[in-house]
Amino acid sequence: MYMDNSATSPVDPEVLEEMLPYFNKEFGNASTLYTLGVEAKKAVDKARKQVADLINADPNEITFTSGGSESDNMIIKGVALKEIQKATEENPKNHIITTTIEHPAVLETCKFLEKFGFEVTYLPVDESGIINLEDLKNAIKDSTILITIMHSNNEIGSIQPTKEIGEIARANNILFHSDAVQSAGKIPVDVIEQNIDLLSISAHKINGPKGVGAVYIKKGVTLEVLIHGGGQEKGLRSGTENVPGIVGLGKAAELANIHLEERMKHNQEIRDALMEKVTSNIKDSYVNGSMENRLPNNIHFRFSGIEGESLILRLDKKGINGATGSACSTHDLKGSHVPAAIGIKPALSHGSLRLSIGPENNIEDVDYIVESIDEVVTYLRKLSPLWDNKNDKYIGDLFEKEVDEEDLDRY
Template sequence: MYMDNSATTAVDEEVLKEMLPYFNEKFGNASTLYGLGVDAKRALEKARKQVADLINADPSEITFTSGGTESDNMVLKGVALKEYQKATPENPRNHIITTTIEHPAVLNTCKFLEKFGFEVTYLPVGSEGIINLDDLKAAIKDSTILISIMHANNEVGTIQPIKEIGEIAHEYGVLFHTDAVQSAGKIPVDVKEQNVDVLSISSHKINGPKGIGAIYIKKGVRFEVLIHGGGQEDGSRSGTENMPGIVGFGKAAEIANEKLEEHMKHNQEIRDAIIEKVTSQVKDSYVNGSMEHRLPNNVHLRFSGIEGESLILRLDNEGINAATGSACSTHDLKGSHVLAALGIKPALSHGSLRLSIGQDNSIEDVDYIVASIKKVVDYLRELSPLWDNETDEYIGDKFEKPVDDEDLDRY
């Protein structure tokens, strides 16, 4: 049972069918003028419209990239370079606002920009992972050039109030970017209604191919180009277009758009059943993040007294593929910066499990998944020094200190 669809998804059969001709008989370069190239150009623009329709954008506002990470880098670095040229001693135009729970593609780019004199405010979040809008307002100053806050968190699935964030940004004349890699195709995303200026999106999260993504740039928004060359993508991102990937992304976006309500209902039914059964059947199990403002396909649980990597490996033996924290950082033993930001102690955050639901999962799988989790958790607790098997209680609090600023800096 594949339950790690927030990490990546299988390519849909319809998507693969659409892509295959562009590897051989339709291999033309979309920048050429003869028939093969013209056909490729038509396919390129069709896919651009399909992606635009998913987020209610105009096709001319879509630029194809290699994925969400490049899209995030493009806007953060591009805006920083553009505004740097306008800076004066009186107004350095060097301030960026983001949050403590962003994807590393945003956080590490912000850390990079700090090396060059840019100032970054990392907004805290509450215990459910949601920012306080008053904190956002208080953080804005004359030198603020960009607010970058993700739509939905890749680990705990918390959905931020991006419409309200966009309203605040525009009230103060600040550009607003959101990383919608986890939300687009999973919940409604409307860049116009939600006051978004720039948005990042990725294909492989919605049953499209890897290595292709896009950035939405609202008409009138300009920032520095990072990749120079032959002027493809209207000059905003040079390089010969990845036609198989783009065509596949377009088809995946079309399917996600057409089946959005169906998939939301399907995912939420499975999500809620797993959460209800696990939390009622497994002692000291808790939901990380918000239940009210949560992606319909995200289950994020923690279990006192166990270690997440062992949990994942044992579940793999039971035939269940899942994650502890983000798949981008499971090789990193420092722990989850997201869970630390939620105020969860390190020893408890290490006992977390993320199940992310996709179109191939079924409500009939739930009982087996829950039984497997209970079996593995019980086994690991028998071995754990943080669990008293005589009293059947967690005793790790005796050895743990609260999360503090030093923890957040380390993560």
């Protein structure tokens, strides 16, 4: 039972069928003038429209990339380098606003720009993972050039108020970028209605192939070019087009658009059943993130007194694939930045389980999944020093203390 669709998703058979000819029979370079190349160019243009239709954009506003991370980098660095050229002593044009729960593709890009004199404000979020719009308004300066806030969070599934964020950005003549890698194809994303100037998309989150994505760049917005060469993709991203991948993204976007409502209903039915049964049957189990403004396919559980990686490995043996927010190495003992940002203590954040639902999941599987989680959590708590088995309760609070960087190095 694959339930890690937020990490990646299986390629839809219709998507694969659409891609296959472009690996061998229709293998032309889309930049050439003869028939084979012209047919490849037609396929790329068709995909451009399919992606544009998914987010209510114009096809000319879509540029293809290698995926979500490149899309985020292209937009944030592209805006920063373009705007810094307009800087004056009175207005340095060097301020970016983002949040503490962004994907690393955004956070690390912002940190990179800080090395070169850019100033970044990292807005906090509430316990549901949602920003306070007043905090956003108060953070704006004359030097602010970009607001980059994700459409929905990849871990806890919380959906940000993008329409209102966009209104604030427009009122202050600031560009608004949203990483919609987890949202596009899962919930309605309308760049016009939601006042979005720049958007990032990835194919493999919506049953398309890995290694391909897209950016939406509103007409009239210009970015500094980061990849120079032959001038493909309107000069924004030079390099021979990945025609099979682009075709796959286009078909995946088309299918996601066609089936959006039914898949939302399907995902939400499974999500709600899992949340209700897990929290009802397993003591000290919680759902992280917003209950109202949440992706229909996302559940992020927290179980007191256990370690998430052990939970994942034992569920895997039962045929259930999920993800955890706990650290993947001893070099990151604090765990994921997202639970920390919503106020969850490190010892508790390590007991996280993210299940992300896709079309292949069934409501009939819910009982087996809940029974399996219950069994594994019960077993792990018996081994945990943070769980009092005699009194059946979490006692981790008794051992908590502030841990500084020297302690982490020593441990």
